[in-house]
Amino acid sequence: xxxxxxxxxxxxxxxxxxxxxxxxxxxxxxxxxxxxxxxxxxxxxxxxxxxxxxxxxxxxxxxxxxxxxxxxxxxxxxxxxxxxxxxxxxxxxxxxxxxxxxxxxxxxxxxxxxxxxxxxxxxxxxxxxxxxxxxxxxxxxxxxxxxxxxxxxxxxxxxxxxxxxxxxxxxxxxxxxxxxxxxxxxxxxxxxxxxxxxxxxxxxxxxxxxxxxxxxxxxxxxxxxxxxxxxxxxxxxxxxxxxxxxxxxxxxxxxxxxxxxxxxxxxxxxxxxxxxxxxxxxxxxxxxxxxxxxxxxxxxxxxxxxxxxxxxxxxxxxxxxxxxxxxxxxxxxxxxxxxxxxxxxxxxxxxxxxxxxxxxxxxxxxxxxxxxxxxxxxxxxxxxxxxxxxxxxxxxxxxxxxxxxxxxxxxxxxxxxxxxxxxxxxxxxxxxxxxxxxxxxxxxxxxxxxxxxxxxxxxxxxxxxxxxxxxxxxxxxxxxxxxxxxxxxxxxxxxxxxxxxxxxxxxxxxxxxxxxxxxxxxxxxxxxxxxxxxxxxxxxxxxxxxxxxxxxxxxxxxxxxxxxxxxxxxxxxxxxxxxxxxxxxxxxxxxxxxxxxxxxxxxxxxxxxxxxxxxxxxxxxxxxxxxxxxxxxxxxxxxxxxxxxxxxxxxxxxxxxxxxxxxxxxxxxxxxxxxxxxxxxxxxxxxxxxxxxxxxxxxxxxxxxxxxxxxxxxxxxxx
Amino acid sequence: xxxxxxxxxxxxxxxxxxxxxxxxxxxxxxxxxxxxxxxxxxxxxxxxxxxxxxxxxxxxxxxxxxxxxxxxxxxxxxxxxxxxxxxxxxxxxxxxxxxxxxxxxxxxxxxxxxxxxxxxxxxxxxxxxxxxxxxxxxxxxxxxxxxxxxxxxxx
Numbered sequence: 075x076x077x078x079x080x081x082x083x084x085x086x087x088x089x090x091x092x093x094x095x096x097x098x099x100x101x102x103x104x105x106x107x108x109x110x111x112x113x114x115x116x117x118x119x120x121x122x123x124x125x126x127x128x129x130x131x132x133x134x135x136x137x138x139x140x141x142x143x144x145x146x147x148x149x150x151x152x153x154x155x156x157x158x159x160x161x162x163x164x165x166x167x168x169x170x171x172x173x174x175x176x177x178x179x180x181x182x183x184x185x186x187x188x189x190x191x192x193x194x195x196x197x198x199x200x201x202x203x204x205x206x207x208x209x210x211x212x213x214x215x216x217x218x219x220x221x222x223x224x225x226x227x228x229x230x231x232x233x234x235x236x237x238x239x240x241x242x243x244x245x246x247x248x249x250x251x252x253x254x255x256x257x258x259x260x261x262x263x264x265x266x267x268x269x270x271x272x273x274x275x276x277x278x279x280x281x282x283x284x285x286x287x288x289x290x291x292x293x294x295x296x297x298x299x300x301x302x303x304x305x306x307x308x309x310x311x312x313x314x315x316x317x318x319x320x321x322x323x324x325x326x327x328x329x330x331x332x333x334x335x336x337x338x339x340x341x342x343x344x345x346x347x348x349x350x351x352x353x354x355x356x357x358x359x360x361x362x363x364x365x366x367x368x369x370x371x372x373x374x375x376x377x378x379x380x381x382x383x384x385x386x387x388x389x390x391x392x393x394x395x396x397x398x399x400x401x402x403x404x405x406x407x408x409x410x411x412x413x414x415x416x417x418x419x420x421x422x423x424x425x426x427x428x429x430x431x432x433x434x435x436x437x438x439x440x441x442x443x444x445x446x447x448x449x450x451x452x453x454x455x456x457x458x459x460x461x462x463x464x465x466x467x468x469x470x471x472x473x474x475x476x477x478x479x480x481x482x483x484x485x486x487x488x489x490x491x492x493x494x495x496x497x498x499x500x501x502x503x504x505x506x507x508x509x510x511x512x513x514x515x516x517x518x519x520x521x522x523x524x525x526x527x528x529x530x531x532x533x534x535x536x537x538x539x540x541x542x543x544x545x546x547x548x549x550x551x552x553x554x555x556x557x558x559x560x561x562x563x564x565x566x567x568x569x570x571x572x573x574x575x576x577x578x579x580x581x582x583x584x585x586x587x588x589x590x591x592x593x594x595x596x597x598x599x600x601x602x603x604x605x606x607x608x609x610x611x612x613x614x615x616x617x618x619x620x621x622x623x624x625x626x627x628x629x630x631x632x633x634x635x636x637x638x639x640x641x642x643x644x645x646x647x648x649x650x651x652x653x654x655x656x657x658x659x660x661x662x663x664x665x666x667x668x669x670x671x672x673x674x675x676x677x678x679x680x681x682x683x684x685x686x687x688x689x690x691x692x693x694x695x696x697x698x699x700x701x702x703x704x705x706x707x708x709x710x711x712x713x714x715x716x717x718x719x720x721x722x723x724x725x726x727x728x729x730x731x732x733x734x735x736x737x738x739x740x741x742x743x744x745x746x747x748x749x750x751x752x753x754x755x756x757x758x759x760x761x762x763x764x765x766x767x768x769x770x771x772x773x774x775x776x777x778x779x780x781x782x783x784x785x786x787x788x789x790x791x792x793x
Numbered sequence: 794x795x796x797x798x799x800x801x802x803x804x805x806x807x808x809x810x811x812x813x814x815x816x817x818x819x820x821x822x823x824x825x826x827x828x829x830x831x832x833x834x835x836x837x838x839x840x841x842x843x844x845x846x847x848x849x850x851x852x853x854x855x856x857x858x859x860x861x862x863x864x865x866x867x868x869x870x871x872x873x874x875x876x877x878x879x880x881x882x883x884x885x886x887x888x889x890x891x892x893x894x895x896x897x898x899x900x901x902x903x904x905x906x907x908x909x910x911x912x913x914x915x916x917x918x919x920x921x922x923x924x925x926x927x928x929x930x931x932x933x934x935x936x937x938x939x940x941x942x943x944x945x946x947x948x
Contacts, residue, residue: 135886135923264882271887272878274822274862278888281821289816314805346804348812351828420826420834420888420922469824469888470922501827695882699928703885706924729831729920738913740926
């Protein structure tokens with residue numbers, strides 16, 4: 075059904091997100107009986123009382139669409155059951171430059187603006203009803219999608235006042251609701267996405283079907299940096315359903331590596347996904363593998379080791395660490411190794427594009443709808459206004475869908491064909507020719523005083539400017555050197571991977587803290603409490619999207635709680651031992667304790683107890699879900715085969731060779747949430763980096779063995 | 794027969810059921826995960842048994858009863874499992890969940906009162922990258938309770 079729209083401009087109090095955005099009048103009238111009012115880019119109210127929340131941020135399973143819908147429902151006065159869900163297209167005109175969803179920023183970035191926009195909308199609706207009833211606005215309030223009159227038992231549905239509402243000025247002052255008035259915020263609520271997923275109706279982009287659409291699969295160069303020499307598609311063309319075979323020219327990886335990096339490839343175009351996949355198998359291709367064709371992951375590791383031997387400068391120096399470091403009476407060090415990893419999202423990468431010459435439409439599950447639109451404009455020469463990015467829920471993103479190479483491929487093919495083209499990656503493609511969490515090598519050293527207490531810590535490793543992210547919370551003086559570099563280029567292109575740099579960072583920091591504690595003869599949890607107690611708040615000066623200032627006290631608090639909840643330190647039977655970790659990431663804090671046992675080289679993880687401070691927990695069920703999932707993610711990295719490279723080629727091609735944690739291995743998980751009214755921060759990643767160190771520290775408690783590399787193998791445990 | 798209604802497709806014999814469902818018949822609830830029967834995202838029922846549709850050629854399915862996630866209407870067990878999944882707020886990205894639900898329903902039709910070990914064994918082949926396993930376990934127990942409760946009240 076086409077609906078008539080009338081829009082208005084709403085200005086927000088407090089310099090909100092929507093200030094200075096202007097809406098066009100749209101008059102594509104068909105059904106005159108239903109009129110839509112869109113007072114801002116978050117909400118659409120129909121005269122038939124349909125109320126639709128338009129989610130600006132991406133939904134990848136982390137639950138942001140539900141969390142934000144709850145905020146909208148509470149602030150506007152609508153029942154969650156009545157709120158429909160849509161996703162806003164990628165648009166900096168609509169949402170400022172705050173739409174791209176990564177770094178656990180989904181709620182954090184828009185929650186305040188959304189509240190203000192909804193409070194404004196509520197204010198207008200109240201005014202409209204007041205005008206209709208000829209009473210003062212103070213006599214009215216919104217609840218359950220209706221404006222109620224206080225003095226009489228009378229109410230009007232929102233849809234009944236749109237004719238007046240659409241002519242009104244936004245109120246100068248808006249009233250945000252008090253926490254005591256929240257009906258949903260702070261409670262475990264199930265949103266539209268849960269309904270979709272249980273019914274199997276989530277509109278993932280892999281379901282896209284358009285008239286005249288071509289199904290495509292691409293065979294990409296197996297070595298990063300290699301080139302296409304020649305190909306023969308004749309056998310592929312014999313496969314029933316295959317209609318064409320053509321080259322896909324690569325795009326250069328850009329400085330900001332979310333853009334570009336399409337590999338050289340050969341596309342098979344067909345009448346079904348399966349025919350395209352079958353055709354792909356029948357291609358005969360000659361590649362020139364280039365320099366990387368001679369390299370393996372061990373070569374990369376050696377390059378990092380070699381760089382460690384070269385001179386470097388200190389780029390962060392907390393509490394005068396640089397001066398104190400040489401004064402140590404003794405020194406200890408630990409070197410931590412973490413391998414390449416892949417996101418392995420359950421929904422393979424895919425995108426559909428329809429290039430019509432003067433305009434272009436894209437259907438994709440992307441974490442970066444704005445960045446994608448910008449990049450496609452750059453790639454095609456079309457103005458951004460001619461490009462529509464329909465952002466759809468993703469079957470997992472974990473950072474990989476922040477990179478838009480898979481959308482670029484669909485655009486490149488559709489530009490040639492001038493037809494809608496859906497490119498679906500086979501599962502093998504997502505392992506063999508994707509972008510990857512980089513291999514890291516991290517050196518931690520500490521200067522100790524006469525009592526073996528650390529007086530200064532030095533970090534030199536693969537992580538670029540860890541200080542900029544405010545991820546070192548302790549009061550022990552700390553310095554960081556410029557990061558280790560490879561000799562030339564990358565062996566594999568980089569992708570963000572759930573918790574990004576924090577994973578190798580957490581592995582090093584939290585294992586090393588454990589080593590320092592044991593070395594000083596202290597209980598590792600108590601030791602952390604001690605060196606958090608007097609640590610200073612660190613101001614976040616750069617990149618607001620990565621979070622706010624670091625409050626060591628909050629981390630201290632989560633540790634105190636996890637100590638209690640996990641019964642830390644109490645005598646355990648059945649060979650169960652505990653390990654602890656504490657992490658801060660982009661404004662959130664999480665401490666965890668792992669209960670494990672080791673028998674004959676086999677490790678069993680029995681239980682995780684975690685405490686998170688993520689500010690006000692909008693939806694506790696989802697917060698807990700994110701920590702539960704983060705633990706399974708961390709355990710996969712800890713226990714399962716990573717990505718390995720031989721002669722430039724990734725060796726893991728499907729879930730048989732890159733296994734994920736399975737049901738039988740999934741430990742019990744207990745999550746506790748710190749109760750606070752602080753501004754909400756993120757929950758999708760803070761739980762990941764502490765998992766491996768908590769287990770590794772427990773392995774030390776159980777066996778006396780210090781394992782400083784991932785994954786943990788039977789071999790390592792038996793040595 | 795798919796979800797109680799007859800369907801026919803024109804496609805090569807070797808085409809896996811998964812792609813016939815998705816690309817030809819528009820049953821998009823069944824998901825492509827690995828193409829090799831490794832992850833369980835494509836699980837459907839064929840004559841009541843859980844089957845990996847990505848490795849099941851359509852030629853083997855003549856006159857068979859196929860149930861997909863869309864077939865919950867009129868399938869009390871499947872509906873009950875879906876409801877338990879909703880009540881326990883299991884899904885995150887949701888992509889593997891059709892397969893998880895279909896596998897759990899087939900399992901519960903044979904084992905009405907499973908313990909943790911039985912659940913773990915039965916569900917071990919269904920991968921979830923979001924890591925929803927703890928809740929999958931809870932939801933299966935909840936569905937079992939509900940099924941047993943309903944049967945109890947009928948007796």
